[in-house]
Amino acid sequence: MLSTVTSEPDDPARAGDADLADLFRTHYVELVRLASILVDDVGTCEELVQDAFVALELGRRRLRDADAAPAYLRSVVLNRARSHLRRRDRSRRANPLRPVWVQPADGVDVDDLDGRDRRRAVLAALRRLPDRQREVLALRYYLDLPEAEIARTLGISAGAVKTHAHRGLAALAQELEDQP
Amino acid sequence: MTTIEQELRDAISERTDHVHAEAPPEAVLTARVGAARRRRTQRRAAALSAAAALVVAVAAVALVERGDDRDGVVATQPSTEVPTTAEAEGDPGTEVPETATTTTAPTTEPTTDTTVPPGPVAPAAGTYVWPASPSDFGTDPVETARRFATTVLGMVDVVATERAAGPDVDHALVDVSPNGGTAHPTVVRLDHISAGPDGSGRAWYVTSAETDQIEVTTPDTGTTVRSPITLAGTSLAFEAQVNVVVLPVGASGTTTPYGQTFVMGGGTERAPFSGTVAYSAPAGTPAMLILSEGDASGRSRILRATVIPIVLAG
Numbered sequence: 251m252l253s254t255v256t257s258e259p260d261d262p263a264r265a266g267d268a269d270l271a272d273l274f275r276t277h278y279v280e281l282v283r284l285a286s287i288l289v290d291d292v293g294t295c296e297e298l299v300q301d302a303f304v305a306l307e308l309g310r311r312r313l314r315d316a317d318a319a320p321a322y323l324r325s326v327v328l329n330r331a332r333s334h335l336r337r338r339d340r341s342r343r344a345n346p347l348r349p350v351w352v353q354p355a356d357g358v359d360v361d362d363l364d365g366r367d368r369r370r371a372v373l374a375a376l377r378r379l380p381d382r383q384r385e386v387l388a389l390r391y392y393l394d395l396p397e398a399e400i401a402r403t404l405g406i407s408a409g410a411v412k413t414h415a416h417r418g419l420a421a422l423a424q425e426l427e428d429q430p
Numbered sequence: 431m432t433t434i435e436q437e438l439r440d441a442i443s444e445r446t447d448h449v450h451a452e453a454p455p456e457a458v459l460t461a462r463v464g465a466a467r468r469r470r471t472q473r474r475a476a477a478l479s480a481a482a483a484l485v486v487a488v489a490a491v492a493l494v495e496r497g498d499d500r501d502g503v504v505a506t507q508p509s510t511e512v513p514t515t516a517e518a519e520g521d522p523g524t525e526v527p528e529t530a531t532t533t534t535a536p537t538t539e540p541t542t543d544t545t546v547p548p549g550p551v552a553p554a555a556g557t558y559v560w561p562a563s564p565s566d567f568g569t570d571p572v573e574t575a576r577r578f579a580t581t582v583l584g585m586v587d588v589v590a591t592e593r594a595a596g597p598d599v600d601h602a603l604v605d606v607s608p609n610g611g612t613a614h615p616t617v618v619r620l621d622h623i624s625a626g627p628d629g630s631g632r633a634w635y636v637t638s639a640e641t642d643q644i645e646v647t648t649p650d651t652g653t654t655v656r657s658p659i660t661l662a663g664t665s666l667a668f669e670a671q672v673n674v675v676v677l678p679v680g681a682s683g684t685t686t687p688y689g690q691t692f693v694m695g696g697g698t699e700r701a702p703f704s705g706t707v708a709y710s711a712p713a714g715t716p717a718m719l720i721l722s723e724g725d726a727s728g729r730s731r732i733l734r735a736t737v738i739p740i741v742l743a744g
Contacts, residue, residue: 287442391438405603
């Protein structure tokens with residue numbers, strides 16, 4: 251049985267802490283989707299998220315505030331996604347991908363192809379941003395987290411969150427300006 | 431909401447809406463936790479075994495040296511060793527044992543004199559940058575990162591903050607920002623070794639540091655490099671200048687570097703940089719490569735930096 255995410259079991263202030271299984275059920279899909287903004291392969295995203303829950307369980311003694319568990323999980327997922335992308339980039343530099351032609355899938359709304367292409371271009375541009383800018387924008391525009399919560403998740407100041415968001419949006423706008 | 435914000439929200443929404451995931455059974459997570467616990471136990475057992483082997487080796491060396499002292503160490507030194515000037519000239523200040531030529535076997539001494547407390551084993555070359563010796567490793571990751579920032583990077587008035595989570599429970603990430611925390615932080619990555627069988631007695635050391643304003647793609651962390659080292663990456667720094675130094679592992683920032691140069695990246699927006707830095711050091715020397723932005727205000731020597739461990743091939 252998975253244990254409760256507390257450091258002091260007899261602390262009455264923590265009596266209502268959700269246990270790991272509850273956190274798993276509540277946050278799993280949301281975290282996989284968060285990872286999927288940054289990492290293409292959904293299977294990899296699921297691996298990253300499950301690893302994050304394992305890290306939470308093993309490190310629960312270091313987690314002083316059980317309410318911080320969701321932020322901790324988001325932070326671990328983003329850290330691991332970043333590491334995965336770096337490993338992938340190194341691998342791709344050593345073994346460059348060959349371009350392939352992908353047939354449009356059945357059921358694609360052909361009338362909205364321009365819109366889809368545009369959204370894919372936006373997502374691709376987001377993924378090319380520096381780590382911090384990419385993560386700040388993902389947390390803000392997917393989870394709608396306030397600046398203080400983003401700062402808590404990433405371990406940076408609220409001012410830095412504003413700066414990264416501003417620079418990230420400016421860079422996106424600049425890059426997309428050149429595209430049809 | 432601006433157009434780009436709306437477009438970004440739409441793009442993210444389309445991506446996440448098409449991710450059909452559902453939480454696997456709890457048993458899957460339980461099994462992964464169990465496997466991770468077993469791996470951690472095995473790692474700790476291996477570290478403990480290595481520490482025990484080191485203790486035995488140190489104790490054995492100490493015993494041998496004691497025996498040599500008693501038997502006449504001068505007579506039993508390897509023939510290739512160069513005698514000191516004092517020994518060669520018979521300096522009266524250098525005491526030579528009268529029993530130098532005797533062959534009496536060393537008596538067994540009480541082991542309490544030679545026993546050393548279990549100590550951590552140094553990490554492998556190319557996996558860490560500071561401090562040099564396990565005896566100097568810190569007991570607290572935040573304090574270790576702060577000392578690294580002040581000693582190596584020359585930052586003053588450092589604000590050091592541990593993040594809510596490192597890459598996993600056995601590592602730590604600490605943001606260090608100089609000048610009272612006014613600068614964009616450099617993330618210091620730390621790892622630890624344990625002296626105790628239960629993971630207690632953690633001794634922290636710095637494996638690397640990074641600022642997202644100086645991203646290094648070449649060389650890779652931990653690689654063995656030859657002079658001149660090829661440098662590549664992207665940066666955004668004051669007047670586009672990124673300073674580069676190669677220092678011995680564990681050195682302070684004021685140590686004479688093995689090599690130094692600067693490269694030019696972006697000044698107003700991120701841009702690629704490339705260049706080389708030549709060095710002079712013995713083959714196999716573990717070193718740290720520091721790419722940094724200087725502090726234009728002059729308060730700190732370095733405002734932010736990316737630091738990676740490398741091994742110099744000579």
